[in-house]
Amino acid sequence: xxxxxxxxxxxxxxxxxxxxxxxxxxxxxxxxxxxxxxxxxxxxxxxxxxxxxxxxxxxxxxxxxxxxxxxxxxxxxxxxxxxxxxxxxxxxxxxxxxxxxxxxxxxxxxxxxxxxxxxxxxxxxxxxxxxxxxxxxxxxxxxxxxxxxxxxxxxxxxxxxxxxxxxxxxxxxxxxxxxxxxxxxxxxxxxxxxxxxxxxxxxxxxxxxxxxxxxxxxxxxxxxxxxxxxxxxxxxxxxxxxxxxxxxxxxxxxxxxxxxxxxxxxxxxxxxxxxxxxxxxxxxxxxxxxxxxxxxxxxxxxxxxxxxxxxxxxxxxxxxxxxxxxxxxxxxxxxxxxxxxxxxxxxxxxxxxxxxxxxxxxxxxxxxxxxxxxxxxxxxx
Numbered sequence: 001x002x003x004x005x006x007x008x009x010x011x012x013x014x015x016x017x018x019x020x021x022x023x024x025x026x027x028x029x030x031x032x033x034x035x036x037x038x039x040x041x042x043x044x045x046x047x048x049x050x051x052x053x054x055x056x057x058x059x060x061x062x063x064x065x066x067x068x069x070x071x072x073x074x075x076x077x078x079x080x081x082x083x084x085x086x087x088x089x090x091x092x093x094x095x096x097x098x099x100x101x102x103x104x105x106x107x108x109x110x111x112x113x114x115x116x117x118x119x120x121x122x123x124x125x126x127x128x129x130x131x132x133x134x135x136x137x138x139x140x141x142x143x144x145x146x147x148x149x150x151x152x153x154x155x156x157x158x159x160x161x162x163x164x165x166x167x168x169x170x171x172x173x174x175x176x177x178x179x180x181x182x183x184x185x186x187x188x189x190x191x192x193x194x195x196x197x198x199x200x201x202x203x204x205x206x207x208x209x210x211x212x213x214x215x216x217x218x219x220x221x222x223x224x225x226x227x228x229x230x231x232x233x234x235x236x237x238x239x240x241x242x243x244x245x246x247x248x249x250x251x252x253x254x255x256x257x258x259x260x261x262x263x264x265x266x267x268x269x270x271x272x273x274x275x276x277x278x279x280x281x282x283x284x285x286x287x288x289x290x291x292x293x294x295x296x297x298x299x300x301x302x303x304x305x306x307x308x309x310x311x312x313x314x315x316x317x318x319x320x321x322x323x324x325x326x327x328x329x330x331x332x333x334x335x336x337x338x339x340x341x342x343x344x345x346x347x348x349x350x351x352x353x354x355x356x357x358x359x360x361x362x363x364x365x366x367x368x369x370x371x372x373x374x375x376x377x378x379x380x381x
Contacts, residue, residue, distance in 0.1 A: 005063045006134065006202070008076040010195040015080060017191035021184070024087040031082055038078035039067075046070035104181050105188055108156055109149040115369070117247050118144035120268070123376055124251035128261070135203045135254070142196035143247045146189075147219070151243055153189035155223040155230075157182045208254040215246035233298040236280070241272025260322065267318035271333070274311035277304050278340060279358055284351040301351040305343045312336045325375035332371035335364050 019025040047069035057071055065072040122140040130136055197216070201209045221227040222239045229239040245268045252261060280287075280296035281304050287297050296304040316337065320330035339360050346354060 004057075004061050004071070004073040006199055007138075008073050010138065010199050012076055012080065013195040014192055015084065017194075018188070019083065019087045021187045021191060022087075025083065026086065031086060034086075035078060035082035038082055039075055042075055042078045043067045043070050046074050101181070101184060105149065105153075105185065108153050108185055109145055110152050113148055113152075114144050116244055116365075117147055119369070120244065121247035121251045123372070124248045124257075125255060127376060127379060128251065128255035128257055130251075130255055135200070138196060138199050138203070139247075139250070142193070142200065146193040146196055147247075149185075150189040150193045150216075151219045151222075153185040154220060157185055158223045158225055158228075204254055208250060211246075211250050211253045215242065215250060218242045218246070231293045233293060233295045237273040237276040237295050240276035241269050244272050245269045263318045263321050264326075267315040267333075270311045270315040270318065271336070274308045274315065274336070274340075275361060277308045277311070278354065278361060281305060281308075281343070281346070281351050281354040282358055284348055296351070301346045301348045301354070302344070305340060305346050305354070308340050309337060309344055312340060325378045328375050329368070329371045332364075332368045335367060336361070339364060 016025065050069045062071050062073055067075070118140050121143045122136065125136050125139065126132075197212065200212060204212070218229070218239050221229045222236075222243070223230060230236045245265055248268060249265055251257075252265065277295050280294045281301050283294070284296050284301055287294055295307075299307065312333065316330050316333045319326050319333055339357050343354055343357055
Protein backbone atom coordinates (compact mmCIF):
# COMPACT_ATOMS: atom_id res chain seq x y z
CA UNK A 1 0.00 0.00 0.00
CA UNK A 2 1.36 3.44 -0.97
CA UNK A 3 1.04 4.83 2.54
CA UNK A 4 3.64 7.57 2.01
CA UNK A 5 1.85 8.82 -1.10
CA UNK A 6 -1.50 8.81 0.70
CA UNK A 7 -0.17 10.82 3.62
CA UNK A 8 1.42 13.27 1.19
CA UNK A 9 -1.87 13.62 -0.66
CA UNK A 10 -3.73 14.42 2.55
CA UNK A 11 -1.37 17.14 3.70
CA UNK A 12 -0.76 18.65 0.27
CA UNK A 13 -4.50 18.92 -0.29
CA UNK A 14 -5.04 20.39 3.17
CA UNK A 15 -2.21 22.94 2.78
CA UNK A 16 -3.25 24.01 -0.71
CA UNK A 17 -6.85 24.28 0.45
CA UNK A 18 -5.93 26.52 3.37
CA UNK A 19 -3.67 28.71 1.22
CA UNK A 20 -6.41 29.00 -1.39
CA UNK A 21 -8.93 29.93 1.28
CA UNK A 22 -6.56 32.59 2.63
CA UNK A 23 -6.22 33.91 -0.95
CA UNK A 24 -2.44 33.72 -0.94
CA UNK A 25 -2.00 30.74 -3.27
CA UNK A 26 -0.16 31.72 -6.47
CA UNK A 27 1.14 29.76 -9.47
CA UNK A 28 3.23 32.52 -11.02
CA UNK A 29 6.56 32.33 -12.80
CA UNK A 30 8.57 32.66 -9.58
CA UNK A 31 6.81 29.65 -8.05
CA UNK A 32 7.38 27.47 -11.13
CA UNK A 33 11.05 28.47 -11.32
CA UNK A 34 11.55 27.72 -7.63
CA UNK A 35 9.74 24.40 -7.98
CA UNK A 36 11.94 23.39 -10.93
CA UNK A 37 15.13 24.10 -8.99
CA UNK A 38 13.90 22.22 -5.94
CA UNK A 39 12.76 19.19 -7.98
CA UNK A 40 16.14 18.92 -9.69
CA UNK A 41 18.00 19.33 -6.40
CA UNK A 42 15.79 16.72 -4.72
CA UNK A 43 16.32 14.22 -7.53
CA UNK A 44 20.08 14.65 -7.45
CA UNK A 45 20.80 14.79 -3.73
CA UNK A 46 18.13 12.28 -2.72
CA UNK A 47 19.59 9.78 -5.15
CA UNK A 48 23.10 10.41 -3.90
CA UNK A 49 22.28 9.80 -0.24
CA UNK A 50 20.30 6.69 -1.17
CA UNK A 51 23.26 5.35 -3.19
CA UNK A 52 25.53 6.10 -0.24
CA UNK A 53 23.28 4.05 2.03
CA UNK A 54 22.54 6.96 4.34
CA UNK A 55 18.77 6.53 4.02
CA UNK A 56 16.49 3.70 2.90
CA UNK A 57 12.75 3.27 2.40
CA UNK A 58 10.28 0.49 3.09
CA UNK A 59 9.12 -0.54 -0.37
CA UNK A 60 5.82 -1.81 1.01
CA UNK A 61 4.88 1.74 2.04
CA UNK A 62 5.69 3.60 -1.17
CA UNK A 63 4.31 3.70 -4.70
CA UNK A 64 7.48 2.42 -6.37
CA UNK A 65 7.72 5.40 -8.74
CA UNK A 66 11.21 6.93 -8.79
CA UNK A 67 12.95 9.86 -10.44
CA UNK A 68 16.47 8.51 -10.80
CA UNK A 69 16.60 6.81 -7.39
CA UNK A 70 14.51 9.36 -5.50
CA UNK A 71 11.01 8.16 -4.50
CA UNK A 72 8.27 10.31 -6.01
CA UNK A 73 6.89 10.87 -2.50
CA UNK A 74 9.97 12.91 -1.54
CA UNK A 75 9.09 15.55 -4.10
CA UNK A 76 6.13 16.59 -1.97
CA UNK A 77 8.61 18.57 0.14
CA UNK A 78 9.73 20.49 -2.93
CA UNK A 79 6.16 21.26 -3.94
CA UNK A 80 5.15 22.46 -0.49
CA UNK A 81 8.28 24.57 -0.06
CA UNK A 82 7.89 26.24 -3.46
CA UNK A 83 4.26 27.11 -2.81
CA UNK A 84 4.19 27.72 0.94
CA UNK A 85 7.21 30.00 1.42
CA UNK A 86 6.03 32.81 -0.90
CA UNK A 87 2.44 32.30 0.26
CA UNK A 88 3.39 32.65 3.93
CA UNK A 89 5.48 35.69 3.07
CA UNK A 90 2.43 37.33 1.53
CA UNK A 91 0.28 36.28 4.43
CA UNK A 92 2.77 37.67 6.97
CA UNK A 93 1.68 41.15 5.93
CA UNK A 94 -1.60 40.44 7.68
CA UNK A 95 -0.17 38.22 10.41
CA UNK A 96 -2.36 39.71 13.10
CA UNK A 97 -5.42 38.77 11.10
CA UNK A 98 -3.94 35.29 10.68
CA UNK A 99 -3.40 34.85 14.41
CA UNK A 100 -6.94 35.97 15.14
CA UNK A 101 -8.33 33.56 12.55
CA UNK A 102 -6.32 30.66 13.93
CA UNK A 103 -7.47 31.47 17.45
CA UNK A 104 -11.10 31.53 16.29
CA UNK A 105 -10.76 28.17 14.53
CA UNK A 106 -9.10 26.55 17.54
CA UNK A 107 -11.75 27.87 19.93
CA UNK A 108 -14.49 26.77 17.56
CA UNK A 109 -13.13 23.20 17.49
CA UNK A 110 -13.43 22.94 21.32
CA UNK A 111 -9.94 21.66 22.28
CA UNK A 112 -11.40 20.33 25.52
CA UNK A 113 -13.46 17.91 23.42
CA UNK A 114 -10.75 16.68 21.04
CA UNK A 115 -9.90 13.67 23.19
CA UNK A 116 -13.58 12.70 23.50
CA UNK A 117 -13.84 11.79 19.82
CA UNK A 118 -10.29 10.72 18.92
CA UNK A 119 -9.78 8.45 21.93
CA UNK A 120 -12.78 6.14 21.29
CA UNK A 121 -11.61 5.44 17.74
CA UNK A 122 -7.93 5.07 18.59
CA UNK A 123 -8.55 2.84 21.59
CA UNK A 124 -11.25 0.74 19.91
CA UNK A 125 -9.02 0.15 16.89
CA UNK A 126 -6.14 -1.06 19.05
CA UNK A 127 -8.26 -3.19 21.40
CA UNK A 128 -9.67 -5.06 18.40
CA UNK A 129 -6.24 -6.08 17.20
CA UNK A 130 -5.22 -3.08 15.13
CA UNK A 131 -1.81 -1.44 15.30
CA UNK A 132 -0.40 2.05 14.98
CA UNK A 133 -0.62 1.91 11.20
CA UNK A 134 -1.66 4.34 8.46
CA UNK A 135 -5.39 3.98 9.02
CA UNK A 136 -5.03 4.37 12.78
CA UNK A 137 -2.94 7.52 12.34
CA UNK A 138 -5.25 9.12 9.76
CA UNK A 139 -8.40 8.20 11.68
CA UNK A 140 -7.05 9.44 15.01
CA UNK A 141 -5.92 12.76 13.52
CA UNK A 142 -9.28 13.20 11.79
CA UNK A 143 -11.35 12.55 14.90
CA UNK A 144 -8.98 14.70 16.96
CA UNK A 145 -9.29 18.07 15.18
CA UNK A 146 -11.02 18.20 11.74
CA UNK A 147 -14.04 16.23 12.97
CA UNK A 148 -14.53 18.56 15.93
CA UNK A 149 -14.04 21.66 13.81
CA UNK A 150 -16.68 20.37 11.38
CA UNK A 151 -19.11 19.43 14.15
CA UNK A 152 -18.80 22.55 16.27
CA UNK A 153 -18.11 24.91 13.38
CA UNK A 154 -21.45 24.18 11.74
CA UNK A 155 -23.09 24.36 15.15
CA UNK A 156 -21.62 27.78 16.00
CA UNK A 157 -22.49 29.30 12.63
CA UNK A 158 -26.12 28.18 12.64
CA UNK A 159 -26.59 28.77 16.38
CA UNK A 160 -25.13 32.26 16.36
CA UNK A 161 -28.35 34.13 17.08
CA UNK A 162 -29.21 31.98 20.11
CA UNK A 163 -25.61 31.71 21.36
CA UNK A 164 -25.16 35.48 21.69
CA UNK A 165 -28.02 35.41 24.22
CA UNK A 166 -26.65 32.42 26.16
CA UNK A 167 -24.38 33.43 29.09
CA UNK A 168 -22.65 30.00 29.03
CA UNK A 169 -21.26 30.55 25.57
CA UNK A 170 -17.91 32.16 24.85
CA UNK A 171 -15.64 29.72 26.71
CA UNK A 172 -14.96 26.00 26.80
CA UNK A 173 -18.70 25.29 26.52
CA UNK A 174 -19.06 27.06 23.21
CA UNK A 175 -17.52 29.78 21.10
CA UNK A 176 -19.42 32.86 19.95
CA UNK A 177 -17.72 34.19 16.85
CA UNK A 178 -18.54 37.32 14.83
CA UNK A 179 -20.34 36.74 11.55
CA UNK A 180 -17.24 37.92 9.68
CA UNK A 181 -15.59 34.60 10.51
CA UNK A 182 -18.50 32.35 9.59
CA UNK A 183 -17.42 31.83 5.98
CA UNK A 184 -13.87 31.00 7.09
CA UNK A 185 -15.17 28.53 9.68
CA UNK A 186 -17.34 26.67 7.17
CA UNK A 187 -14.57 26.65 4.54
CA UNK A 188 -11.92 25.45 7.00
CA UNK A 189 -14.27 22.81 8.44
CA UNK A 190 -14.96 21.25 5.05
CA UNK A 191 -11.50 21.81 3.58
CA UNK A 192 -9.67 20.25 6.53
CA UNK A 193 -12.04 17.27 6.80
CA UNK A 194 -12.32 16.33 3.12
CA UNK A 195 -8.80 14.91 2.58
CA UNK A 196 -9.12 12.73 5.67
CA UNK A 197 -12.55 11.45 4.67
CA UNK A 198 -11.27 10.55 1.19
CA UNK A 199 -8.26 8.73 2.65
CA UNK A 200 -10.37 6.83 5.21
CA UNK A 201 -12.79 5.80 2.47
CA UNK A 202 -9.93 4.53 0.29
CA UNK A 203 -8.37 2.60 3.16
CA UNK A 204 -11.59 1.24 4.64
CA UNK A 205 -14.27 -1.22 3.62
CA UNK A 206 -17.71 -0.63 2.15
CA UNK A 207 -19.30 -1.09 5.57
CA UNK A 208 -16.88 1.24 7.36
CA UNK A 209 -17.32 3.89 4.66
CA UNK A 210 -21.10 3.66 5.10
CA UNK A 211 -20.73 4.14 8.85
CA UNK A 212 -18.47 7.15 8.27
CA UNK A 213 -21.01 8.66 5.85
CA UNK A 214 -23.86 8.17 8.34
CA UNK A 215 -21.77 9.66 11.12
CA UNK A 216 -20.97 12.76 9.04
CA UNK A 217 -24.65 13.11 8.17
CA UNK A 218 -25.56 13.26 11.86
CA UNK A 219 -22.75 15.77 12.47
CA UNK A 220 -24.22 18.09 9.84
CA UNK A 221 -27.90 17.36 10.55
CA UNK A 222 -27.56 18.30 14.21
CA UNK A 223 -27.25 22.02 13.45
CA UNK A 224 -27.87 22.62 9.73
CA UNK A 225 -30.84 24.81 8.92
CA UNK A 226 -33.65 22.70 7.52
CA UNK A 227 -32.69 19.63 9.55
CA UNK A 228 -31.80 20.90 13.03
CA UNK A 229 -31.93 17.56 14.85
CA UNK A 230 -30.82 19.45 17.95
CA UNK A 231 -34.31 20.97 18.18
CA UNK A 232 -36.14 17.63 17.91
CA UNK A 233 -36.68 16.28 21.45
CA UNK A 234 -35.05 12.88 22.12
CA UNK A 235 -33.45 12.97 18.67
CA UNK A 236 -31.29 15.83 19.98
CA UNK A 237 -29.78 13.68 22.74
CA UNK A 238 -29.46 10.65 20.47
CA UNK A 239 -27.68 12.64 17.76
CA UNK A 240 -25.36 14.31 20.24
CA UNK A 241 -24.40 10.91 21.63
CA UNK A 242 -23.82 9.51 18.14
CA UNK A 243 -21.23 12.24 17.61
CA UNK A 244 -19.08 10.64 20.32
CA UNK A 245 -19.91 6.94 20.06
CA UNK A 246 -19.72 7.12 16.24
CA UNK A 247 -15.90 7.04 16.05
CA UNK A 248 -15.93 3.91 18.23
CA UNK A 249 -18.56 2.25 16.04
CA UNK A 250 -16.48 3.15 12.99
CA UNK A 251 -13.52 1.30 14.54
CA UNK A 252 -15.78 -1.63 15.43
CA UNK A 253 -17.08 -2.03 11.88
CA UNK A 254 -13.65 -1.49 10.37
CA UNK A 255 -11.96 -4.10 12.56
CA UNK A 256 -14.86 -6.51 13.07
CA UNK A 257 -15.96 -6.31 16.70
CA UNK A 258 -17.19 -9.39 18.59
CA UNK A 259 -20.79 -9.29 19.88
CA UNK A 260 -19.70 -8.64 23.47
CA UNK A 261 -17.94 -5.42 22.46
CA UNK A 262 -21.26 -3.86 21.49
CA UNK A 263 -22.22 -3.71 25.17
CA UNK A 264 -19.47 -1.11 25.52
CA UNK A 265 -20.95 0.83 22.61
CA UNK A 266 -24.40 0.68 24.26
CA UNK A 267 -22.93 1.96 27.52
CA UNK A 268 -21.20 4.80 25.68
CA UNK A 269 -24.41 5.68 23.79
CA UNK A 270 -26.42 5.74 27.04
CA UNK A 271 -23.78 7.87 28.73
CA UNK A 272 -23.80 10.31 25.82
CA UNK A 273 -27.58 10.69 25.76
CA UNK A 274 -27.70 11.17 29.52
CA UNK A 275 -24.94 13.78 29.44
CA UNK A 276 -26.60 15.78 26.67
CA UNK A 277 -29.95 15.73 28.48
CA UNK A 278 -28.25 16.81 31.71
CA UNK A 279 -26.78 19.81 29.93
CA UNK A 280 -30.19 20.67 28.48
CA UNK A 281 -31.86 20.89 31.91
CA UNK A 282 -29.86 23.96 32.92
CA UNK A 283 -30.97 25.75 29.73
CA UNK A 284 -34.71 25.15 30.02
CA UNK A 285 -35.64 28.75 30.89
CA UNK A 286 -33.41 30.56 28.34
CA UNK A 287 -34.26 28.00 25.64
CA UNK A 288 -37.99 28.51 26.15
CA UNK A 289 -37.57 32.27 26.04
CA UNK A 290 -35.67 31.92 22.76
CA UNK A 291 -38.27 29.51 21.35
CA UNK A 292 -35.77 26.63 21.17
CA UNK A 293 -37.02 23.07 21.66
CA UNK A 294 -34.99 20.41 23.42
CA UNK A 295 -35.54 17.19 25.29
CA UNK A 296 -35.64 19.20 28.53
CA UNK A 297 -38.03 21.93 27.38
CA UNK A 298 -40.52 19.27 26.24
CA UNK A 299 -40.22 16.72 29.05
CA UNK A 300 -39.57 19.23 31.80
CA UNK A 301 -36.77 19.30 34.34
CA UNK A 302 -38.02 16.54 36.64
CA UNK A 303 -38.78 13.97 33.94
CA UNK A 304 -35.56 14.75 32.08
CA UNK A 305 -33.48 14.38 35.25
CA UNK A 306 -35.05 10.99 35.95
CA UNK A 307 -34.39 9.91 32.37
CA UNK A 308 -30.77 11.02 32.78
CA UNK A 309 -30.50 8.92 35.95
CA UNK A 310 -31.96 5.87 34.17
CA UNK A 311 -29.59 6.22 31.22
CA UNK A 312 -26.57 6.49 33.52
CA UNK A 313 -27.74 3.35 35.36
CA UNK A 314 -28.05 1.60 31.98
CA UNK A 315 -24.50 2.69 31.14
CA UNK A 316 -23.23 1.27 34.44
CA UNK A 317 -25.02 -2.04 33.91
CA UNK A 318 -23.90 -2.43 30.29
CA UNK A 319 -20.31 -1.76 31.27
CA UNK A 320 -20.38 -4.13 34.24
CA UNK A 321 -21.74 -6.92 32.00
CA UNK A 322 -18.38 -7.00 30.20
CA UNK A 323 -16.72 -8.33 33.36
CA UNK A 324 -13.00 -8.22 34.13
CA UNK A 325 -11.44 -4.78 34.36
CA UNK A 326 -14.62 -3.25 32.94
CA UNK A 327 -15.85 -3.28 36.55
CA UNK A 328 -13.39 -0.46 37.25
CA UNK A 329 -15.05 1.63 34.54
CA UNK A 330 -18.50 0.70 35.86
CA UNK A 331 -17.47 1.82 39.34
CA UNK A 332 -16.33 5.18 37.96
CA UNK A 333 -19.59 5.49 36.03
CA UNK A 334 -21.54 5.16 39.31
CA UNK A 335 -20.26 8.66 40.13
CA UNK A 336 -22.45 10.03 37.32
CA UNK A 337 -25.47 8.44 38.98
CA UNK A 338 -24.53 9.95 42.33
CA UNK A 339 -24.01 13.33 40.67
CA UNK A 340 -27.50 13.55 39.16
CA UNK A 341 -29.47 11.77 41.91
CA UNK A 342 -30.06 14.94 44.02
CA UNK A 343 -31.87 16.56 41.08
CA UNK A 344 -34.51 13.92 40.31
CA UNK A 345 -37.25 16.15 41.79
CA UNK A 346 -36.04 19.43 40.32
CA UNK A 347 -38.74 21.72 38.95
CA UNK A 348 -38.55 23.88 35.84
CA UNK A 349 -38.38 27.15 37.80
CA UNK A 350 -35.18 25.96 39.49
CA UNK A 351 -33.69 24.18 36.48
CA UNK A 352 -30.69 26.51 36.47
CA UNK A 353 -29.52 24.81 39.65
CA UNK A 354 -28.66 21.75 37.54
CA UNK A 355 -25.63 23.66 36.36
CA UNK A 356 -23.87 22.49 39.51
CA UNK A 357 -24.27 18.89 38.32
CA UNK A 358 -23.03 19.88 34.88
CA UNK A 359 -19.87 21.46 36.30
CA UNK A 360 -19.14 18.31 38.30
CA UNK A 361 -19.85 16.25 35.19
CA UNK A 362 -16.93 17.92 33.40
CA UNK A 363 -14.58 16.81 36.20
CA UNK A 364 -16.07 13.33 36.45
CA UNK A 365 -15.09 12.79 32.82
CA UNK A 366 -11.45 12.94 33.92
CA UNK A 367 -12.00 10.15 36.44
CA UNK A 368 -13.96 8.01 33.99
CA UNK A 369 -11.34 8.56 31.31
CA UNK A 370 -8.60 7.43 33.68
CA UNK A 371 -10.60 4.31 34.55
CA UNK A 372 -11.12 3.47 30.86
CA UNK A 373 -7.40 3.94 30.21
CA UNK A 374 -6.33 1.72 33.12
CA UNK A 375 -8.82 -1.00 32.18
CA UNK A 376 -7.67 -0.88 28.55
CA UNK A 377 -3.99 -1.08 29.47
CA UNK A 378 -4.72 -4.17 31.54
CA UNK A 379 -6.11 -5.83 28.40
CA UNK A 380 -2.59 -5.73 26.94
CA UNK A 381 -0.78 -6.90 30.09
